[in-house]
Amino acid sequence: MIPLRIIMVGALALAGCTPAVPPPGDGTLAAALATAAPEPAPGECWHAxxxxxxxxxxxxxxxxxxxxxxxxxxxxxxxxxxxxxxxxVWFRVVCPAQGAGTPDFTATLQRALKARGVYAAPVTGVMDGETRAAIRRWQAARGLDSDEMSLEGARVLGIVPGGFK
Incomplete structure (x- = not known):
């Protein structure tokens, strides 16, 4: 019989060989920043x-x-x-046409932030101070110190598809 210690070491070694699934994008938001006011294309929304x-x-x-x-x-x-x-700095944000500002979008955002451990309040669908603080905590750890949810951040969280303009 093989000792449990050897089985555990083998399992850990094999687990280390499994590639991690990367998040959409590179996980950082700083690359999506512009330093000058952009000329928005139709369907794009920006925040300074x-x-x-x-x-x-x-x-x-x-x-x-x-x-x-x-x-x-x-x-x-x-x-x-x-x-x-x-x-x-300027960055793209989710436009109202894609649901930004609606209670459903805000509730989805709150659930995504809660799942990542940065939002502890109840899911209400209201963009309140707790939600904004959680957005800032999550984005600041990725290079964007803002309480305004960036489009790239929403993509990384998986709450908007990558195809939105």
Whole structure:
């Protein structure tokens, strides 16, 4: 009889050989961003989001050379550094013609976000603060810090088909 430990190790090894099913698209939303106002084609809807500048505080210890026979000393310097400048980005959103803004679409979105563990409130079909916060959490983890559901995000969630314009 083969020990259970060997069977488990073999099963894990075989499971590692099974390719994972990738999500639609590459799972990131940043690639769908435009940095200038687009000229929308018929049937396209766009949203602009202003991403604020991002700063960080840097604190450094600086050695002050000795002068006049005194020993060297250390002083602390603190300054601000810009990590990312303020910018405006544009991205496609689901148009009202495809159901955006309807209670059915919002309920479907809430269920999709709930299934991914970012929405814990009841499914109501109402675009409320909890829903917007969940959208932001889910999209920010994929490179788009916005509470407006992007078309690419809706495609990745599987709530609109990839064929919508």
């Amino acid at each position: 989001e202003v991403l604020p500048a991002l700063f960080e505080t840097v604190t450094e210890q600086v050695v002050v050379p000795a002068a006049n026979g005194a020993p060297a000393s250390v002083r602390t310097e603190t300054h601000q550094r810009m990590v990312r400048p303020r910018r405006e």
